[in-house]
Amino acid sequence: MKDHFSDRKYIIGAMIMLPVLFFIIRLFILQVLDPSYQLSASSNVLRNVTQYPSRGLIYDRTGELLVYNEPAYDLMVVPAQLAPFDTAEFCSILEIDKEYVDTEIARAREYSRFRSSVFLKQISALTYAVLQEKMYKFPGFYVQPRTLRKYPKDIAAHILGYVGEVDRRMIEENPGYVMGDYIGITGVEKTYEEELSGEKGVSRFLVDVHNRVMGSYQDGRFDAPAVVGNDITLSLDASLQAYGEKLMQNKIGSIVAIEPSTGEILSLVSTPTYHPELLVGRVRTRNFRQLSSDTLNPLFNRALMAHYPAGSTFKIVNGLIALQEGIIDDVTSQTCPGHYTVGRLTIRCRHHVTPVAMAAAIQVSCNTYFCHIFRDLLDHPKYGSVTAGFNVWRDHVRSFGLGERLDADFPNELRGFVPPATYYDRFYGENRWRSLQVVSLALGQGELSVTPIQMANITAAIANRGFYITPHILKDVANSDIDPEFREKKYTTIDSIWFEPVIEGMYRAVHGPDGGTARIAQVQGLDICGKTGTAENPHGDDHSVFLAFAPRNNPQIAIAVYVENAGFGATMAAPIASLMIEKYLNGEIAGNRKWLEQRMLEADFINRLVADADEQEN
Amino acid sequence: MQMNRRINIWRNLDWLTVIVWLVLLIIGWISIYSAVYDDAHSSIFDTSQRYGKQLIWMIAAVVIAFSVILTDNKLFLFFSYFFYGFTILLLIAVLFFGTEVNSSQSWFQFGGIQIQPAEFAKLATALALAQFLSNTKRKIHDPKVLVNTSFIILLPVMLILLQPDVGSSLVFFSFLLVLYREGLTGWVLFFFILFCVLSVLALLMNEINMLALLVLTSFAAIVTVLRNAKLTIRGLLIFAAVAGIVILFFRLAGTDIIVDLQLVIAAAAASLVLFIISAIGRISNAPLVLGFLFTAIIYTYSVDYVFDNVLMPHQRSRINIVLGFEDDPLGQSYNINQSKIAIGSGGLTGRGFLQGTQTKFNFVPEQSTDFIFCTIGEEWGFTGSLVLLALFVLLLLRLLYIAERQRSSYARIYGYSVIAIFFTHLVVNIGMTIGVVPVIGIPLPFISYGGSSLWAFTIMLFILLRFDAARMEFLR
Incomplete structure (x- = not known):
């Protein structure tokens, strides 16, 4: 040890001990001797009051208000701040029983001791006024202003969807939400949750032991104002939608109307439907249970989720494919003996002029013609095998948006089904099946299944002569742009020149001089082009189907109508579609067609079918 | 041979320090968990939260500590x-x-x-x-x-x-x-500490209290340099007598000078008399003390003067922030107050784990980093605070012991550096939370949230332990 300052270690040791000793004395005074800090702590109760933004309003394409907000009050509780209180008085103000108080507090405590939970939802303004004066007696409780959705028009429940409280799963997926927050659960409310919801804000208040607000915490330095949600405008035409829902009353089915040039959905009806008000506020749970146990399944959005056979309407697509592939041209004709018979298989056809080429075949919906061209396509030697030919056909079909989700701006859209070759391989063995086995696809039957929105989209693609724009319900949103996906033309694999003969056929189906399948859909001056379908339904009566667009040149509306168990396309679907088109293009129904409107309004397929209604899902 | 050396290192490692280090790490981890506790992420292992991250930093710190021990100590030197x-x-x-x-x-x-x-x-x-x-x-x-x-x-x-x-x-x-x-020379350290104290006090206190403090300090200094019990008692008597006479004079004269100033003048007069006597008695350090007294007075006033007249407004506000003034919408030093309330509400035994309402409801700022001691004070009370301070004192004194037993001056100097840094962090951080030191944002070693500081402190400590383990073979 050669250093002379080794003794300084004692001084340094003392220097370490000295401030620590001083701290210990100071802490002893602070923590043990002086009670004032404990008092300050108990009066130092902070309350975070969430500022809920009002959700964005929803308008239709003409600027009519579809959804707005109404104030409501939730009673909140923070378990850690609770003090014993007069339960009897509390219960009498709120008209609840003690059991409710106990279970709710236990539930809140289980969720979080420090964060607020909803104790009682949506108390009335009157109760709120009484409670507010007595709040000082109930520390740990406070009132949280909220808003509820209101629907000035009783329409479009499936489109608008509803708002509900987030559940645990949603919170895990999206940590921005906390228990008690509202979130769009279905429809536009869900798809555009981000735009509509706005941003929650928070105000922090200091609250004393008597539950009195003493002022804002740190002068509001940590407060964040709520940002209201963005208003959105839907492409929906409210009056057309209302009219469509009226026409479809007492029927099961769906209408989808699209503006072909933009892909904007003008109307999307699914019946039976429900009143949107039923799923708002405290009554929601009870009504929801009731609606979901209804055998007609009103909560089910048939426009996007019901799988139907395409029926004869699908002949248009098969015709286009045959033209595109050069199997036939528009003048190739086919005689029809009134049936299509191969070996033991016979498909019947109606009486009509014969022979028919493309336009006439569509006009009269000739089964023989379409069976021939479909089999000619699949069997064509240029493909090498039926499977290869089938795959060519399938690729064309899929280019119309079948068999996949269209990715319209709705949650829960289903994809329909276009069977792949492997599907038949499984039944018949690889390369063991022939075009005859799948000939029902020629008529839109068989394993093919589609949703109404997909059919409307096909109609739009035909109206556009070869392309479609993904159908969407959003027209405009404040402070942001709509998805560029909804501006992009999606081309089918059919060249535009092949559409004219097919459209001619659809025109003649409605206006045909010597017999058309849908002459009932004729409206003076509207040039409606359409195609009926009768979708064979293995579970009951056939579904009535109709596709149409109008006017023939520069089409403004493309529509698909499905009415379940209503028989021929011309009986129900075609009149309804024509009324919808007339309503949209002319604004009113001409006097000479009022009888038809009346007949449609009065038609009732539900009460007739109540007995086996639950069988109709497919 | 290589094997042998390794074993010696592990055997010679100061395990007491290692254990104290580990205990501090765990206390820190639990405190961070409690400070930023969130019901939605209640697992202490949830790595999306600070406590989960701290666990990762801690595991890394243990790995780092191991690596330091396994490193040849000549490497640090080199x-x-x-x-x-x-x-x-x-x-x-x-x-x-x-x-x-x-x-x-x-x-x-x-x-x-x-x-x-x-x-x-x-x-x-x-x-x-x-x-x-x-x-x-x-x-x-x-x-x-x-x-x-x-x-x-x-x-x-x-x-x-x-x-x-x-x-x-x-x-x-x-x-x-x-x-x-x-x-x-001890004077440098003495003056440095004194000027630190003066600078802070000059800004926190009013001038009169400040002056009184200075006079009393210099009096204490004079008494100290007398180095003789008899002289000291005599000095005290003289001081009391002179001060008493001056105060009596003020009383009889009935001046309108405020009492504080009267006391200061009395103390100053007494100090002066004492100084003159010691100068006559040829007590060597007395002029130094007088010099100090006047320097200190000038310094005190110049701090205020420089602060008010020379500094630009943004510099002033920066110092104000350092001193905890600007950060203060509620009039008084808000953060310090909340911090004191949190600690004070802990009582003797604390509110219990996760039960602290002051830290939970975000009254205290930076509660997982610089103000982590609040959580400990609130939830574990005086007992917990005492345990923590005891652990730190144990660590520091142990390190002092370790530093002193080094044979190489390199290791010793390094050891003292470690002690000095830990000590400063401890005093400034805890002093800040209980309101005796201005708000200076530095972490509490091993306890505060944060990887950088945890790793840096760990490396610092373990390099010293590495030197210590090899002290027998390491001469210079």
Whole structure:
């Protein structure tokens, strides 16, 4: 040890001990001797009051208000701040029983001791006024202003969807939400949750032991104002939608109307439907249970989720494919003996002029013609095998948006089904099946299944002569742009020149001089082009189907109508579609067609079918 | 042979220190969990939360500690200057490429990891200082050595002040303690501590109290330099007598001078008389004390004067922030108040784990980093605070013991550096939370949330333990 300052270690040791000793004395005074800090702590109760933004309003394409907000009050509780209180008085103000108080507090405590939970939802303004004066007696409780959705028009429940409280799963997926927050659960409310919801804000208040607000915490330095949600405008035409829902009353089915040039959905009806008000506020749970146990399944959005056979309407697509592939041209004709018979298989056809080429075949919906061209396509030697030919056909079909989700701006859209070759391989063995086995696809039957929105989209693609724009319900949103996906033309694999003969056929189906399948859909001056379908339904009566667009040149509306168990396309679907088109293009129904409107309004397929209604899902 | 050496190192490792270190880490982890507790993420292992992250930093710290122990200690010696130079480069680089947080540019951001070079600069400076001063040819009072030593210490201080991070730069002044141990005259350390205290007090207190404090300090100093019990008692009597006479005079004269000032004048007069007597009695240090008295008075007033008239408004507000004034919408020092309320509400035994309402409801700012002691004070009370302080004292005294048993002056100097840094962090951090030191944002070693500081402190500690384990074979 050669250093002379080794003794300084004692001084340094003392220097370490000295401030620590001083701290210990100071802490002893602070923590043990002086009670004032404990008092300050108990009066130092902070309350975070969430500022809920009002959700964005929803308008239709003409600027009519579809959804707005109404104030409501939730009673909140923070378990850690609770003090014993007069339960009897509390219960009498709120008209609840003690059991409710106990279970709710236990539930809140289980969720979080420090964060607020909803104790009682949506108390009335009157109760709120009484409670507010007595709040000082109930520390740990406070009132949280909220808003509820209101629907000035009783329409479009499936489109608008509803708002509900987030559940645990949603919170895990999206940590921005906390228990008690509202979130769009279905429809536009869900798809555009981000735009509509706005941003929650928070105000922090200091609250004393008597539950009195003493002022804002740190002068509001940590407060964040709520940002209201963005208003959105839907492409929906409210009056057309209302009219469509009226026409479809007492029927099961769906209408989808699209503006072909933009892909904007003008109307999307699914019946039976429900009143949107039923799923708002405290009554929601009870009504929801009731609606979901209804055998007609009103909560089910048939426009996007019901799988139907395409029926004869699908002949248009098969015709286009045959033209595109050069199997036939528009003048190739086919005689029809009134049936299509191969070996033991016979498909019947109606009486009509014969022979028919493309336009006439569509006009009269000739089964023989379409069976021939479909089999000619699949069997064509240029493909090498039926499977290869089938795959060519399938690729064309899929280019119309079948068999996949269209990715319209709705949650829960289903994809329909276009069977792949492997599907038949499984039944018949690889390369063991022939075009005859799948000939029902020629008529839109068989394993093919589609949703109404997909059919409307096909109609739009035909109206556009070869392309479609993904159908969407959003027209405009404040402070942001709509998805560029909804501006992009999606081309089918059919060249535009092949559409004219097919459209001619659809025109003649409605206006045909010597017999058309849908002459009932004729409206003076509207040039409606359409195609009926009768979708064979293995579970009951056939579904009535109709596709149409109008006017023939520069089409403004493309529509698909499905009415379940209503028989021929011309009986129900075609009149309804024509009324919808007339309503949209002319604004009113001409006097000479009022009888038809009346007949449609009065038609009732539900009460007739109540007995086996639950069988109709497919 | 190699094997043998390894075993010796593990056997010679100071396990007491290692255990205290581990206990502190765990206390820190649990405290962070409690400080930022969130019902939605209630698992202490949830790595999306600070407590989960801290666990990762802790595991990394253990790995780092192991690596340091397994490193040849000659490496630290060899690379002292190199490491110092590298850290200086980092401190320069952070000024240009760093991320700005809270208006100071002191972090590097690498993906999700933030590195604060200032934390590592303390370690580098300690190594460089040890390297420089351990050269036996260098005598500490040689002006050249003093200048170089000051340069080693002040260079990082300057760079850190540029960020600006006043808290971290102040820590470097704790190296004075090391210099003192190595022979620097005690006056430097004494004056430094005194001026620190004066600067803070001058801004926190009004002038009269300040003056009284100065007079009493100088009186105490005079009494100390008398170095003789009989003289001291006589001195005290003279002081009391003179002061009494002056106060009596004021009473009889019935002046309108305020009482505070009367007391100050009385004490000043008494000090003066005492000084004259000691000067006549040829007591050598007395002029020094008088010089100090007047310097201190001038300094005190000049702090206020410079503060009010020379500094630009934004500089003033920066100092105000450091002193906890500006951060203060509720009139008084808000953060300190909330911190004191949180600690004070802990009582003797605390509110219990996770039961602290003050820290839970975010009354206390920075509760997982600089104000982590609030959580401990609130939830574990006086008992918990005492245990924590005891652990730190145990650690510091143990390190003192370890530093003193080193055979090489390099290891000893380095050891003192570690002690000085830990000590400063402890005093400033805890002092801040209980309101006796202005708010200077520096972490509580091993307890506060944050990877950089945890790793830097761990490396610092384990390099010392590595030297200690090899002290028998390491002579210089």
